Amino acid sequence: MTVAPSRSLRSSAELISAEEPVLAHNYHPLPVVVARAEGAWVEDVEGRRYLDMLAGYSALNFGHRHPALIEAAHRQLDQLTLTSRAFHNDRLAGFAESLAALTGLDMVLPMNTGAEAVESAVKVARKWAYEVKGVPADRATIIVAADNFHGRTTTIVSFSTDESARSGFGPFTPGFRVVPYNDLAALEAAIDETTAAVLIEPIQGEAGVVIPDDGYLRGVRELTTRAGCLFIADEIQSGLGRTGRTLAVEHEDVVPDVVLLGKALGGGIVPVSAVVARREVLGVLRPGEHGSTFGGNPLAAAVGSAMVELLETGEFQRRAQEAGVLLRDGLAALVGKGVRGFRARGLWAGVDIDPAIGTGREISESLMREGILVKDTHGSTIRLAPPLTITDEDLRGALSTLEEVLRKGA
Template sequence: MSPLSSSGSPGSRTQELIAAAEAHSAHTYHPLPVVVADADGAWMTDVEGRRYLDLLAGYSALNFGHGNRRLIEAAKAQLGRVTLTSRAFYHDRFAAFCGELAALCGMELVLPMNTGAEAVETAVKTARKWGYRVKGVPWEMAKIVVAADNFHGRTTTVISFSTDRAARADFGPYTPGFEIVPYGDLAAMRSAVTENTVAVLLEPIQGEAGVVVPPQGYLAGVRELTREREVLFVADEIQSGLGRTGRTFACEHEGVVPDMYVLGKALGGGIVPVSAVVSSAEVLGVFRPGEHGSTFGGNPLACAVALEVIAMLRSGEFQERAAGLGAFLHGELAGLTASGAITAVRGRGLWAGLDIAPRHGTGREVAERLMERGVLVKDTHGHTIRIAPPLVISQDDLGWGLDQLRAELTP
């Protein structure tokens, strides 16, 4: 399905709203010049009435599409009852949310938060406390091993172990206690793990880095190493999890079950921010009242939406769609790689990072030209663009979007 209205240069209303936004908001983002007013499924409509195919899906927060009817109805039903109690009281959706999410992950306990960065911070605190209380690491000596080119958020502690200069510059002093090794290098990981290491924190697929998939056997090797050394394996599945790669979790592609899942984005169905750390009773059981928390974490509205997300994932429908459409996506992209228009493609399931041949311009320039054709993607790291459409996209629509990419990159 092509857009009902042709795309083109931003209209006056778009320009007016962008100017107002730039005048009154901190410049922490550099969005494409499109102002979205409505969305449904895999399509968005701007304030000028132009339609765009969304091939980003909110960095996987919209795995189930814009305005998913099941999720909207779940939210509406809860909105009429109770939306927030704080954790000072129980509410009637909390037990079901924690129990269902723990079961989906094959774990025992859930610690709910709101954003992905909060969940990563929670995982860091959990690993350190477990290291001191359970493993017996000397006080203030706990170390966590992470991978270069990671993206786990932008809070002060998280940027302390980032290798992205833009994320780190001018925000020090940085939080100590982290060791950075090359992603995918098991030998380097083995050398970095010491008796004071409490956790290895990894993205099973690095999204912001350009959808980088580690070498086959890497995750399984990390799992074996962490078991050998009594170290927690913490999988940040905030972007890679919940159906995106064709499995519920990206770790499943290597038959790996980590000690801790860090979840977010799609868990809130694109409606409310929902995140969580999910682990065993031995690990999350180290917390006592007052040691960690969140006013909004695990609120009734969030739990209602997330419960519907979990139910949808239990059907397996969306994992199957991601696997099938992912095969189509990567098959189509292989042709562009063969032509030389794309120098490399990485990814798994309905997720791909494309390195654009420099003769076609930067990733940002290609994204801007695709926007004019009615397709929205996101660039990263110079010449790379990412494709991650909602899992509800039809093959026809995905094919149309790829046709626009092909046309843009074909002389």
């Protein structure tokens, strides 16, 4: 690692302690304080190295400080960072053109965070339902899947089935119907003349990397087309190379009406998200009806354009496919040896740990002590989502360390 040493005068323990009285306690991070990073590796303030097997929940698909992305950011910092959408800027058109082409859709609504993209899609779907489909005013409904994760704003938690996300935050926004994930019959039964859209994750990330049956996404596309409603695919975690395709829906050759992107879109440098859709859908927005001061800013557009260029070669999608085979084979060898089961696609996996060995949190902490960073979800599941730039050697090393941790137990 060639980055400059940290200037922190406080230890990891001191910095963690210093956060306690001044930061809201809305996260429970692992007790590691990262000060430097490059590629798939990070260092804490004491200089201990860790292999990052989470990659910012897919925000760091291209690793920490990817040279092409850093160069794009530096170059733009020397020119222009923000205009707001009160004016045009010279980077936005190119970003929107390249992103629309990458996804096979027509128009782009640039925002900042993943939750903003989801909120924007909800607004657009409702307006489309009233102006294009002819749903009576204020009666539009959107169908979502149980165990979804689309963010934590008040509207989004209104259709969450996770009580930890909902409890204490009501009253909730109406207009949503929840059906079981991976259940086409239930989805078909829920669609009616008020349905504006079906909003799903092609692979449910927070739920533990839950992959639907083959044919499910095609079925969603067929049902929504037949019913004359929109198919909105939340690809904020699953998209941009993570699963071995540019978008996870491509595994079934499906083209949604709307694709939601974020996380990796900002290259791990700036928050960038986008609603990408057919012209008929995003065309319902008019000046003043939706916006964001930072959405589409020149710095974000420059980094986003550089990210699209990386994916246009197909190199990272192929890398996720190839390394994904290593990941799958390595996890398969651990089933019955502390792993009860797993789900994997590309370089993304949810691993169910035998509760007799430890919770997901305990295994994550044990791996951290051995220099591997992962994160738990829903009790005894851990998620693996390393940068697409990880080497075979590092990936094998991480799997070997996981095997050793499971053998010893938490």
